[in-house]
Amino acid sequence: MRASMLGVTRRICNSREEEGELRRGPWTLEEDTLLIRYIARNGEGRWNMLAKCAGLKRTGKSCRLRWLNYLKPDVKRGNLTPQEQLLILELHSKWGNRWSKIAQHLPGRTDNEIKNYWRTKVQKEARQLNIEATSTKFLDAVRSFWMPRLLQKMEQDSYSSSLTTLDSQSQADHGVRFPSSNSTVPSSLSTLLCPPESKLARFSNLGSENSSSVTSPHVLSANSDTISPHPEILENPTCSPLHGDTFYNNLILSDTCYEEGSCYDLAGFNQASAGMGTYDNSPLECQMAEGNWVSDGMEDTLWVMDDMWQFRDLRETGI
DNA sequence: AAGAACAACAACCGCCTTAGG
DNA sequence: ACCTAAGGCGGTTGTTGTTCT
Numbered sequence: 001m002r003a004s005m006l007g008v009t010r011r012i013c014n015s016r017e018e019e020g021e022l023r024r025g026p027w028t029l030e031e032d033t034l035l036i037r038y039i040a041r042n043g044e045g046r047w048n049m050l051a052k053c054a055g056l057k058r059t060g061k062s063c064r065l066r067w068l069n070y071l072k073p074d075v076k077r078g079n080l081t082p083q084e085q086l087l088i089l090e091l092h093s094k095w096g097n098r099w100s101k102i103a104q105h106l107p108g109r110t111d112n113e114i115k116n117y118w119r120t121k122v123q124k125e126a127r128q129l130n131i132e133a134t135s136t137k138f139l140d141a142v143r144s145f146w147m148p149r150l151l152q153k154m155e156q157d158s159y160s161s162s163l164t165t166l167d168s169q170s171q172a173d174h175g176v177r178f179p180s181s182n183s184t185v186p187s188s189l190s191t192l193l194c195p196p197e198s199k200l201a202r203f204s205n206l207g208s209e210n211s212s213s214v215t216s217p218h219v220l221s222a223n224s225d226t227i228s229p230h231p232e233i234l235e236n237p238t239c240s241p242l243h244g245d246t247f248y249n250n251l252i253l254s255d256t257c258y259e260e261g262s263c264y265d266l267a268g269f270n271q272a273s274a275g276m277g278t279y280d281n282s283p284l285e286c287q288m289a290e291g292n293w294v295s296d297g298m299e300d301t302l303w304v305m306d307d308m309w310q311f312r313d314l315r316e317t318g319i
Numbered sequence: 320a321a322g323a324a325c326a327a328c329a330a331c332c333g334c335c336t337t338a339g340g
Numbered sequence: 341a342c343c344t345a346a347g348g349c350g351g352t353t354g355t356t357g358t359t360c361t
Contacts, residue, residue, distance in 0.1 A: 024331075065329090
């Protein structure tokens with residue numbers, strides 16, 4: 001039955017394509033305009049009908065995808081934060097390639113984006129390690145090396161921002177000396193990773209506090225960068241190389257169908273990040289051995305060659 | 320400066336599930 | 341109960357931009 005149904009569908013699609021009715025490929029500014037305007041007035045859903053009524057020569061599926069992955073107001077753009085990366089790694093270790101399920105825990109991020117991240121970044125690392133990305137060995141490596149590094153990055157971000165208000169004496173009192181241009185290593189990594197009032201400490205308590213609901217807006221709030229509202233799109237249209245953003249910004253902010261705030265309401269992000277509550281059973285906390293972890297250039301890759309060699313050494317010694 | 324190689328990500332495809340008639 | 345269309349999901353491909361040689 002299904003095969004015949006699909007066959008019919010394909011025939012319809014093919015005939016339409018043969019007639020040149022349906023457009024494919026990258027969306028144009030005009031198409032984006034039509035779609036956004038139509039949804040602003042009539043809402044989402046009934047995508048095939050929507051495509052027709054909006055005057056778009058696209059399939060309903062294509063419209064839906066364009067809207068959900070790109071045009072929808074709460075879609076968050078830009079690089080994934082360490083928090084988000086950490087969350088993806090952890091959730092993927094639990095659920096595998098359930099991208100949409102994972103995406104539900106990263107508000108503003110689409111399943112497509114997460115999937116792309118996994119394929120381009122995570123699988124690449126696995127290849128470099130010569131390990132299957134789905135293997136338990138790789139998962140071990142992620143837990144032992146990558147996640148601590150992300151946590152460290154989060155801590156550094158947090159400390160960097162807090163230290164801007166501290167004088168040198170205060171910094172000494174806190175036992176840290178950074179950031180400097182040459183990445184001074186803190187005297188104690190455990191201090192760096194597990195300060196008493198750190199996000200990590202709160203992070204690790206979440207499971208026992210509330211593992212299912214998304215609450216406690218204070219949690220993980222130290223790094224305000226992660227929840228800043230679409231600065232690229234809303235305040236600097238010129239930074240976007242894609243036609244959609246600038247256009248979208250102008251259109252939406254001038255369209256009375258949308259309230260201004262809804263265009264960049266990402267406040268839920270940190271809450272949801274924290275709300276996963278799975279860290280009570282994961283070896284995230286302070287598991288990193290004392291060693292030369294800290295290096296420059298962590299923004300570019302969180303899994304540097306030193307780590308890989310270290311991991312290989314551990315594998316070879318049977319750890 | 321030009322071409323090749325690589326990376327990032329937008330978009331499409333095919334299959335499955337679900338809702339409604 | 342069956343049929344169909346629509347929506348959703350994960351895998352894959354194509355395009356574009358960037359970096360390297």
